[in-house]
Amino acid sequence: MITRVKICGLTRPEDIDAAVSSGADAIGLVFYAPSPRAVSIAQARELAARVPAFVTVTGLFVNPERKWVEQVLEAVPLDLLQFHGDEPAEFCASFGRRWIKAVRVREAGQIEAAFQEYRNASGLLVDAWDPNRYGGTGQSFNWSLIPAERPLPLILAGGLTFANVADAIEQVRPWAVDVSGGVESGKGRKDATKLTDFFNEVRRVCKTD
């Protein structure tokens, strides 16, 4: 089985090029000001313009004002919205775009409940819970909390690196993996060697399936 790969938190044109040439299926731009990986609308336009056909440009938001999402959508050609806070399903669905919802996993039963609540999403992203941060924590979580029954495509995030992504794919069998800190040399600065190592691991484990 093929596992798709989303690289999140890109801020530099050269990192878009490196992610795309490594084989990224999707890239993520962070529209959440407190994040060290946040981009401005002007930056996002420049970054999105480098992304070729068949690579999904994802815009990530955390509990945004409706106006902010609309402003971004007017200016940046996003293919997919990613809501990473506590947004209700009706809000996520109200922009007329495809969207995914992130769940920060803390306890048993949470993912099953989210599959129900966000059933109209294009996927559910499961990430680590942290008391102080909404995402991009570099932490993994207890993958055994992920149910085998999945009504939506499951995207696994949280603390993935070249060293654990093969185990993650073998254990969880996600539709896609999402990585940010594990392919960085500094916040928002992706590292071409780490990207290559990460993709090599994904390909290696997918080939043996």
Ligand SMILES: O=C(O)c1ccccc1NCC(=O)[C@H](O)[C@H](O)COP(=O)(O)O
């Ligand atoms: O990346 C951020 O700074 C961020 C901030 C607030 C909410 C979400 C954020 N990132 C979301 C992502 O999609 C990350 O790829 C995901 O959380 C995994 O991050 P990491 O553990 O660093 O791989």
